[in-house]
Amino acid sequence: MAFQGGDGRPAPSGPKPGGPVAGAYAGSVPAGRPPTLTEVASLAGVSLTTASKAVNGRDRISEATRRRVLRVARELSYSPNLVAKSLVSGRSSIIGVLLRDPMVHRFAMPILIGAQSVVEQREFSAVVADARGVVDRLTDLAAMFRQRNVDGLLVVGDNQGKSPSITASARIPCVYVYGPTTHSRDVVHSTDDFAGAATVAHHLVGLGRARIAHVTGPDHASAVEQRVLGLTHALGEHGMRLAADIAYGPWSQRWARLATREILTAQPDIDAIVCGSDQLAAAVLETVVATGRKVPDDVAVTGYDNWALFAQETDPALTTIDMELEHLGATAVNDLFAMIDGQRVGGGTRHHEGTLVVRGSTGPANA
Amino acid sequence: MAFQGGDGRPAPSGPKPGGPVAGAYAGSVPAGRPPTLTEVASLAGVSLTTASKAVNGRDRISEATRRRVLRVARELSYSPNLVAKSLVSGRSSIIGVLLRDPMVHRFAMPILIGAQSVVEQREFSAVVADARGVVDRLTDLAAMFRQRNVDGLLVVGDNQGKSPSITASARIPCVYVYGPTTHSRDVVHSTDDFAGAATVAHHLVGLGRARIAHVTGPDHASAVEQRVLGLTHALGEHGMRLAADIAYGPWSQRWARLATREILTAQPDIDAIVCGSDQLAAAVLETVVATGRKVPDDVAVTGYDNWALFAQETDPALTTIDMELEHLGATAVNDLFAMIDGQRVGGGTRHHEGTLVVRGSTGPANA
DNA sequence: TGTCACTGAGGTAACGTTTCCGCAACGTCC
DNA sequence: GGACGTTGCGGAAACGTTACCTCAGTGACA
Numbered sequence: 169m170a171f172q173g174g175d176g177r178p179a180p181s182g183p184k185p186g187g188p189v190a191g192a193y194a195g196s197v198p199a200g201r202p203p204t205l206t207e208v209a210s211l212a213g214v215s216l217t218t219a220s221k222a223v224n225g226r227d228r229i230s231e232a233t234r235r236r237v238l239r240v241a242r243e244l245s246y247s248p249n250l251v252a253k254s255l256v257s258g259r260s261s262i263i264g265v266l267l268r269d270p271m272v273h274r275f276a277m278p279i280l281i282g283a284q285s286v287v288e289q290r291e292f293s294a295v296v297a298d299a300r301g302v303v304d305r306l307t308d309l310a311a312m313f314r315q316r317n318v319d320g321l322l323v324v325g326d327n328q329g330k331s332p333s334i335t336a337s338a339r340i341p342c343v344y345v346y347g348p349t350t351h352s353r354d355v356v357h358s359t360d361d362f363a364g365a366a367t368v369a370h371h372l373v374g375l376g377r378a379r380i381a382h383v384t385g386p387d388h389a390s391a392v393e394q395r396v397l398g399l400t401h402a403l404g405e406h407g408m409r410l411a412a413d414i415a416y417g418p419w420s421q422r423w424a425r426l427a428t429r430e431i432l433t434a435q436p437d438i439d440a441i442v443c444g445s446d447q448l449a450a451a452v453l454e455t456v457v458a459t460g461r462k463v464p465d466d467v468a469v470t471g472y473d474n475w476a477l478f479a480q481e482t483d484p485a486l487t488t489i490d491m492e493l494e495h496l497g498a499t500a501v502n503d504l505f506a507m508i509d510g511q512r513v514g515g516g517t518r519h520h521e522g523t524l525v526v527r528g529s530t531g532p533a534n535a
Numbered sequence: 536m537a538f539q540g541g542d543g544r545p546a547p548s549g550p551k552p553g554g555p556v557a558g559a560y561a562g563s564v565p566a567g568r569p570p571t572l573t574e575v576a577s578l579a580g581v582s583l584t585t586a587s588k589a590v591n592g593r594d595r596i597s598e599a600t601r602r603r604v605l606r607v608a609r610e611l612s613y614s615p616n617l618v619a620k621s622l623v624s625g626r627s628s629i630i631g632v633l634l635r636d637p638m639v640h641r642f643a644m645p646i647l648i649g650a651q652s653v654v655e656q657r658e659f660s661a662v663v664a665d666a667r668g669v670v671d672r673l674t675d676l677a678a679m680f681r682q683r684n685v686d687g688l689l690v691v692g693d694n695q696g697k698s699p700s701i702t703a704s705a706r707i708p709c710v711y712v713y714g715p716t717t718h719s720r721d722v723v724h725s726t727d728d729f730a731g732a733a734t735v736a737h738h739l740v741g742l743g744r745a746r747i748a749h750v751t752g753p754d755h756a757s758a759v760e761q762r763v764l765g766l767t768h769a770l771g772e773h774g775m776r777l778a779a780d781i782a783y784g785p786w787s788q789r790w791a792r793l794a795t796r797e798i799l800t801a802q803p804d805i806d807a808i809v810c811g812s813d814q815l816a817a818a819v820l821e822t823v824v825a826t827g828r829k830v831p832d833d834v835a836v837t838g839y840d841n842w843a844l845f846a847q848e849t850d851p852a853l854t855t856i857d858m859e860l861e862h863l864g865a866t867a868v869n870d871l872f873a874m875i876d877g878q879r880v881g882g883g884t885r886h887h888e889g890t891l892v893v894r895g896s897t898g899p900a901n902a
Numbered sequence: 903t904g905t906c907a908c909t910g911a912g913g914t915a916a917c918g919t920t921t922c923c924g925c926a927a928c929g930t931c932c
Numbered sequence: 933g934g935a936c937g938t939t940g941c942g943g944a945a946a947c948g949t950t951a952c953c954t955c956a957g958t959g960a961c962a
């Protein structure tokens with residue numbers, strides 16, 4: 169009958185309620201177009217309304233009826249048309265993910281993965297777009313997301329500069345992750361770089377290191393700044409200070425090698441080098457070894473990020489801070505969902521402490 | 536009037552066509568809910584149908600009317616509700632992107648970025664999800680995408696193993712990128728690893744290198760295999776062969792250092808080492824230099840991937856193959872759009888040759 | 903002048919879902 | 933035994949859009 173045909177529709181005058189009409193649809197295997205709730209209802213011998221209640225777990229429906237409908241739905245392998253659902257509910261079950269800058273691959277991906285796992289749990293989907301570092305595009309993309317009726321926006325920063333706040337222009341919940349924004353009342357989830365660097369400092373001091381140098385990234389990056397503050401503050405607590413001027417530079421191993429040689433030449437008795445990233449640390453460690461020193465006996469080296477590509481490939485492997493970016497992404501999205509659910513979420517920045525991962529590049533100081 | 540209220544709706548008995556009724560809606564600044572096409576139509580004094588034609592560039596409408604409607608639309612800053620649009624058209628203007636494995640961050644991201652740029656150009660959006668390496672999840676996610684009514688699927692592989700083909704189960708256009716699938720008639724876009732490795736070989740032979748070794752990844756990875764074949768084939772064309780057994784191993788610098796030392800010990804006169812990736816090459820180069828040899832004078836070193844993080848950080852920088860992954864992603868999505876547009880796209884694998892990037896790690900052989 | 907093709911425009915159904923409301927049946931309480 | 937609340941269910945509207953069809957007006961051509 170027509171029902172089976174490619175785009176045929178069941179006749180508008182459906183069978184009257186009163187009993188299953190399975191016979192009429194017998195053998196309606198999943199053909200072409202996916203089944204609709206209307207078909208499920210008609211096959212189960214109930215009204216569309218009742219079928220809707222059944223699959224959505226609403227009340228005002230008897231348990232027997234619900235089971236019957238669900239059984240039919242399963243037989244037809246019915247799955248709701250989320251598009252239609254979203255049209256009527258005003259909710260799309262989609263969140264938008266805005267990457268400020270794709271250049272930060274390495275950090276965006278774990279955040280995305282963490283976010284994704286929560287999104288999936290909630291049976292949402294994520295549409296992602298990146299602004300390619302162009303600030304104006306952020307607003308354009310926000311408009312695009314509005315057209316798509318997304319329920320919330322996750323803006324992924326780069327932990328270096330401030331992301332422009334789009335909370336006001338987007339009329340939907342916005343959560344920012346991995347980096348500050350231009351608006352202090354935004355909901356922001358960030359890594360606690362201050363605490364992380366402090367942890368490293370305490371670790372080294374606890375191992376008896378006394379002459380510590382610091383090699384890190386560009387001094388205008390907020391992550392760099394926070395780590396420097398955390399490091400010096402923690403040393404201060406022990407009545408210590410850095411043994412050499414801080415070496416600021418690009419995130420470049422090539423540069424880090426030069427910087428390390430300079431430091432070791434000027435201050436040959438350095439016994440620990442704290443690095444602003446694992447990438448730098450890998451180059452630093454390599455250079456320290458190349459100058460004939462032993463790691464960690466003569467000089468301890470620490471990284472930051474726990475980026476396996478570097479942290480686990482040096483010899484010895486790097487002691488470093490794991491920022492737990494997946495967890496960061498997941499937590500941020502949880503907040504976003506709380507807002508979507510209508511809960512009140514306090515604005516401001518929430519700092520996530522990472523964990524210290526101790527590996528071979530640090531150890532007791534050479535007595 | 537009611538129109539201004541939060542969720543108030545214009546009275547069903549709209550003004551009769553015949554003239555603009557701007558006065559009635561004066562001052563209807565973008566309040567709360569975004570404007571609908573119905574409002575635009577009523578404000579422009581035309582029917583909903585006509586307004587739809589105007590904004591969609593359909594014919595059967597006079598130029599004057601179209602302009603009038605468009606002006607009103609702009610004033611109201613109307614933008615179409617894509618959700619409703621997709622419901623009736625059956626097209627969602629969304630494509631699904633399926634990442635087989637998030638562990639390949641580094642390669643997935645550029646592909647995503649390239650794909651994204653095309654997607655955006657077409658005013659589509661991309662919903663991304665990753666299977667976390669679990670094959671079964673690919674099918675689950677495909678089902679999820681179907682619920683979302685996506686118009687096509689881009690499956691991003693890892694260039695190592697075969698991705699399971701979901702073309703048959705998904706009833707929508709599917710394009711696979713970066714790695715083969717289990718079904719030979721799938722539309723696949725892949726890098727031409729054979730040609731890339733051959734290019735490297737010709738380059739080295741042209742520079743006078745005669746005793747070439749190869750350090751690469753795990754031998755079961757398809758990329759590794761293809762590169763080995765390309766390399767040996769090209770050498771064969773010059774009547775040459777590899778000067779040492781191929782060193783297969785994990786994608787690990789730590790391992791590459793050991794492998795390099797072994798090779799140089801067994802065959803001290805090696806004058807070039809071709810590496811299966813920049814990551815390996817960085818470690819190889821470091822080790823070659825550590826054994827007192829000069830790069831490139833004594834030993835030339837080549838990488839693969841043009842991964843700036845490694846290729847530009849060694850000293851000298853690496854000669855390598857750029858796989859142009861962004862372009863690969865863009866091309867694949869273009870194919871996908873062609874299929875979505877109903878064009879017939881031939882199945883099978885299309886190989887994309889990369890380009891040789893010559894840097895300091897290769898040069899004329901030491902005379 | 904009658905016919906025909908074409909243009910511009912509007913009316914209406916359709917998409918698949920949820921929600922609001924009404925209705926009948928049934929049970930409970932006074 | 934009547935008033936009333938609850939339960940189970942269906943009808944109909946609503947969401948915003950596009951596709952299809954109809955209709956009036958216009959100009960060309962026989």
